[in-house]
Amino acid sequence: MRARVQARIPKEYKLSTSLPQTERIEGAERVVDCKTIRRTFALTLSYDRDWNIVSEQIGGLRLELFLTPEFRPSPTAVVQEFRSVYSLLSSRFGTPTAEYFGIVQARSIQGNGWLFASKQVVVAGGWPRTFSTKDGFPRAFLGHEIGHGRLAKSMS
Numbered sequence: 001m002r003a004r005v006q007a008r009i010p011k012e013y014k015l016s017t018s019l020p021q022t023e024r025i026e027g028a029e030r031v032v033d034c035k036t037i038r039r040t041f042a043l044t045l046s047y048d049r050d051w052n053i054v055s056e057q058i059g060g061l062r063l064e065l066f067l068t069p070e071f072r073p074s075p076t077a078v079v080q081e082f083r084s085v086y087s088l089l090s091s092r093f094g095t096p097t098a099e100y101f102g103i104v105q106a107r108s109i110q111g112n113g114w115l116f117a118s119k120q121v122v123v124a125g126g127w128p129r130t131f132s133t134k135d136g137f138p139r140a141f142l143g144h145e146i147g148h149g150r151l152a153k154s155m156s
Contacts, residue, residue: 004035005043014051016066018044020100046104054079058086059095066104078103078142085143101146 009015011030015023021034046066054065054075063082065075073081082101089096 002036007032013047013049014053015047016102016104046106058083061098062100064102068105071105085146
């Protein structure tokens with residue numbers, strides 16, 4: 001199915017979907033617009049009042065982190081790791097075509113790890129402290145999930 005979704009929530013909350021998204025504040029509401037870029041069978045919605053949203057432009061890709069201040073590794077470390085993996089994958093396989101990638105802390109998920117929710121969003125269960133490269137070689141974990149995003153295009 002292809003879908004367009006608009007969510008309106010109290011502006012104190014932040015929302016992440018499993019689709020490329022944009023947001024704006026209208027009065028007392030946060031308005032989140034997203035749409036599928038290809039057929040999908042599911043939509044994941046995550047929200048948290050305590051997230052800080054970090055947005056970084058990396059090449060042609062917009063990286064967004066939805067993390068609480070207590071999340072470890074730090075947002076700076078996550079962005080650095082993402083840049084490293086992005087560069088490594090680009091040098092070996094060409095620049096990824098993905099234009100959006102989100103990393104979402106889901107405090108309700110028990111356990112620990114990086115889980116893929118769609119071709120655009122990785123959900124961090126617990127406090128993942130494991131990264132994705134060792135001695136210049138990609139490993140599983142976050143780098144594996146970033147590799148899934150090679151063909152995902154964002155909202156047009």
